[in-house]
Amino acid sequence: MVRIGDQRAIWLDDDGWGVRVIDQRALPHAFRVLRLETAAEAAGAIREMAVRGAPLIGATGAYGVALAARADPADHALSDAENLLKDARPTGANLAWAVDRVIGAVGDLPPPRRAAAAYAEAARICEEDVAINRAIGEHGAELIAAAGERAGGRQPVEVLTHCNTGWLATTGRGTALAAVYEAAERGIQLHVWVTETRPREQGAGLTAWELGQAGVPFTVIVDGAAGHLLQRRRVDLVIVGTDRTSAAGDVANKIGTYPLALAARASEIPFYVAVPSPSIDWTIADGLAIPIEERDPAEVAAVSGLAPSGHVESVRLVPEGAPAANWAFDVTPAGLVSGLITERGVARATRSGLGALFPEKTPAGARIQA
Amino acid sequence: MVRIGDQRAIWLDDDGWGVRVIDQRALPHAFRVLRLETAAEAAGAIREMAVRGAPLIGATGAYGVALAARADPADHALSDAENLLKDARPTGANLAWAVDRVIGAVGDLPPPRRAAAAYAEAARICEEDVAINRAIGEHGAELIAAAGERAGGRQPVEVLTHCNTGWLATTGRGTALAAVYEAAERGIQLHVWVTETRPREQGAGLTAWELGQAGVPFTVIVDGAAGHLLQRRRVDLVIVGTDRTSAAGDVANKIGTYPLALAARASEIPFYVAVPSPSIDWTIADGLAIPIEERDPAEVAAVSGLAPSGHVESVRLVPEGAPAANWAFDVTPAGLVSGLITERGVARATRSGLGALFPEKTPAGARIQA
Numbered sequence: 001m002v003r004i005g006d007q008r009a010i011w012l013d014d015d016g017w018g019v020r021v022i023d024q025r026a027l028p029h030a031f032r033v034l035r036l037e038t039a040a041e042a043a044g045a046i047r048e049m050a051v052r053g054a055p056l057i058g059a060t061g062a063y064g065v066a067l068a069a070r071a072d073p074a075d076h077a078l079s080d081a082e083n084l085l086k087d088a089r090p091t092g093a094n095l096a097w098a099v100d101r102v103i104g105a106v107g108d109l110p111p112p113r114r115a116a117a118a119y120a121e122a123a124r125i126c127e128e129d130v131a132i133n134r135a136i137g138e139h140g141a142e143l144i145a146a147a148g149e150r151a152g153g154r155q156p157v158e159v160l161t162h163c164n165t166g167w168l169a170t171t172g173r174g175t176a177l178a179a180v181y182e183a184a185e186r187g188i189q190l191h192v193w194v195t196e197t198r199p200r201e202q203g204a205g206l207t208a209w210e211l212g213q214a215g216v217p218f219t220v221i222v223d224g225a226a227g228h229l230l231q232r233r234r235v236d237l238v239i240v241g242t243d244r245t246s247a248a249g250d251v252a253n254k255i256g257t258y259p260l261a262l263a264a265r266a267s268e269i270p271f272y273v274a275v276p277s278p279s280i281d282w283t284i285a286d287g288l289a290i291p292i293e294e295r296d297p298a299e300v301a302a303v304s305g306l307a308p309s310g311h312v313e314s315v316r317l318v319p320e321g322a323p324a325a326n327w328a329f330d331v332t333p334a335g336l337v338s339g340l341i342t343e344r345g346v347a348r349a350t351r352s353g354l355g356a357l358f359p360e361k362t363p364a365g366a367r368i369q370a
Numbered sequence: 371m372v373r374i375g376d377q378r379a380i381w382l383d384d385d386g387w388g389v390r391v392i393d394q395r396a397l398p399h400a401f402r403v404l405r406l407e408t409a410a411e412a413a414g415a416i417r418e419m420a421v422r423g424a425p426l427i428g429a430t431g432a433y434g435v436a437l438a439a440r441a442d443p444a445d446h447a448l449s450d451a452e453n454l455l456k457d458a459r460p461t462g463a464n465l466a467w468a469v470d471r472v473i474g475a476v477g478d479l480p481p482p483r484r485a486a487a488a489y490a491e492a493a494r495i496c497e498e499d500v501a502i503n504r505a506i507g508e509h510g511a512e513l514i515a516a517a518g519e520r521a522g523g524r525q526p527v528e529v530l531t532h533c534n535t536g537w538l539a540t541t542g543r544g545t546a547l548a549a550v551y552e553a554a555e556r557g558i559q560l561h562v563w564v565t566e567t568r569p570r571e572q573g574a575g576l577t578a579w580e581l582g583q584a585g586v587p588f589t590v591i592v593d594g595a596a597g598h599l600l601q602r603r604r605v606d607l608v609i610v611g612t613d614r615t616s617a618a619g620d621v622a623n624k625i626g627t628y629p630l631a632l633a634a635r636a637s638e639i640p641f642y643v644a645v646p647s648p649s650i651d652w653t654i655a656d657g658l659a660i661p662i663e664e665r666d667p668a669e670v671a672a673v674s675g676l677a678p679s680g681h682v683e684s685v686r687l688v689p690e691g692a693p694a695a696n697w698a699f700d701v702t703p704a705g706l707v708s709g710l711i712t713e714r715g716v717a718r719a720t721r722s723g724l725g726a727l728f729p730e731k732t733p734a735g736a737r738i739q740a
Binding site for chain 1: 398399566567571579582588591592593594595596597602625629636658662670672673674675678682684685686687688691692693694695696700
């Protein structure tokens with residue numbers, strides 16, 4: 001098995017200022033690296049999903065502010081970059097959080113010192129994400145081990161996941177997939193059911209690619225087949241990621257997550273969500289209030305893949321001109337979530353459950369601290 | 371609006387013996403008609419899904435026996451054809467039912483009279499299906515009207531469906547989609563959410579094509595988005611078809627149906643199944659005992675569509691060699707079903723509910739009749 005951990009989805013170029021990211025639109029058929037030189041290019045990479053995954057989007061946004069500060073550290077220029085970057089995608093919590101953090105770290109500095117400080121803060125966000133990934137992986141691996149024990153020691157432990165939550169989605173080794181990698185490294189035999197994740201195929205294209213490289217056994221299924229597998233108890237636990245989780249534990253994640261949670265609950269199979277704390281929106285209690293991005297219907301009407309010619313082509317699936325709609329996320333109510341795997345441990349998916357792990361973030365906790 | 375009803379998915383060729391079917395693999399990008407001349411060709415068309423939809427598969431199987439009897443009416447030849455045809459696809463109930471019916475109608479005849487009798491019985495099966503379609507459409511339209519009234523008369527009534535259950539799936543105007551057509555003809559304003567139905571895109575490719583031709587407004591969504599729409603109450607009722615329904619009302623249907631039923635139940639939105647009685651398997655009570663076809667994983671690993679070149683191409687979605695699995699159906703437990711729309715009316719999804727409409731098919735009913 002390839003040891004996961006040396007690979008990164010974002011890094012600084014050799015010149016120390018250009019930002020390199022893997023162009024995830026080209027995977028799994030080609031490995032291409034982009035160089036981002038401006039905040040507009042960073043925003044474009046986020047919007048067009050060259051980079052995706054809430055933590056990686058956050059990191060890209062953070063470096064986007066640094067690129068802006070390098071080009072023009074004046075207040076108005078940073079303000080423009082802030083708006084441009086935050087508007088790139090609306091649902092994930094990490095983007096606004098990371099942009100605000102870098103802006104906050106440099107706003108009080110004299111303009112000539114802002115660029116260096118912004119790069120430093122972006123790097124700190126990335127390093128913190130690496131540590132968060134590692135901790136989530138460890139807590140998640142315990143849950144995988146426990147699921148294996150509940151299955152009477154039968155191996156492989158059967159994990160089902162949705163979308164991509166691996167090292168391509170973060171700056172470290174991932175969130176839900178970090179748990180898979182950690183469990184595999186601990187010697188637990190695993191098999192992962194990978195939902196293809198229409199419309200953009202992050203499961204079929206990215207998770208399958210990551211797991212194949214890591215040597216973790218997996219099988220790709222269509223999104224609609226997960227219910228069947230859960231009903232027939234071919235799954236020991238479900239672990240997914242999140243783009244934004246409410247203070248009460250409601251989980252916005254890739255479209256199609258909510259039906260997985262319903263099917264897991266119907267068959268009493270644990271449904272866990274890996275939640276780095278920057279994905280928690282402490283200002284929203286009711287997950288149904290999380291804004292749900294609607295993307296270009298063309299993503300539904302067509303799909304890209306490798307043609308027999310050896311070229312990647314987009315093929316249209318619907319009749320010419322047929323209308324389509326493309327909500328990118330759905331919300332799984334906290335009541336369907338068995339637990340939230342944070343870097344501080346596994347929380348019950350309730351306000352008090354999260355508050356117990358993050359007392360400084362909740363009003364009651366703040367009072368206790370005061 | 372195009373009046374639906376003149377179009378047929380299967381018919382006898384001008385020579386009176388060759389069987390014409392629409393090659394549904396080519397839709398929506400091309401309209402091609404195949405001519406079937408042997409039972410083996412009929413079985414191949416079923417297996418390769420040139421024809422699909424449980425009632426149309428049944429009709430094709432019936433004509434397959436007729437083609438076999440025309441070629442060689444001897445007992446052993448008919449027996450070979452029977453096995454070949456029944457083995458073409460395992461889950462749908464109509465195929466074995468229709469083949470058995472034609473075999474039964476000709477088995478006692480002297481061989482020279484078998485071919486004509488087989489064609490006549492196949493034609494009867496088709497005509498009965500047309501009548502069943504019409505009745506199901508009428509009963510289903512009442513449910514759509516009722517859903518509109520429950521919505522306070524708000525129009526359009528929002529219907530969600532899965533896979534294809536229109537005139538391409540039957541010999542008449544369809545099952546679940548027949549209800550949509552009938553409601554539209556009664557002047558009810560409708561909008562249909564069409565799930566694309568991976569892996570073979572019968573929603574995006576066939577239902578969208580049918581509805582576009584009929585002038586019924588629709589929007590294509592990915593399968594995983596249906597839960598979101600149901601949760602947000604953007605749907606007034608769900609109507610799907612079935613490939614085999616158990617005597618207790620459990621519904622085997624296209625993979626991805628079960629999660630729809632769970633999501634409908636979670637939001638208390640009616641979930642109806644259009645069930646022609648030949649799709650009911652009176653010998654199976656527990657739907658989980660219905661055999662679930664596993665098809666070629668290549669159907670999951672790749673998808674066909676119209677390339678910019680104007681050619682239909684199959685593009686690979688997964689990394690080279692990535693394993694995939696392809697269950698074609700799932701089973702929705704009767705408890706999630708609001709009602710079974712049969713040609714005799716809407717039954718509760720229970721043994722007694724079905725028995726009340728089909729007393730001659732159930733032991734208790736048989737006793738009452740005796």
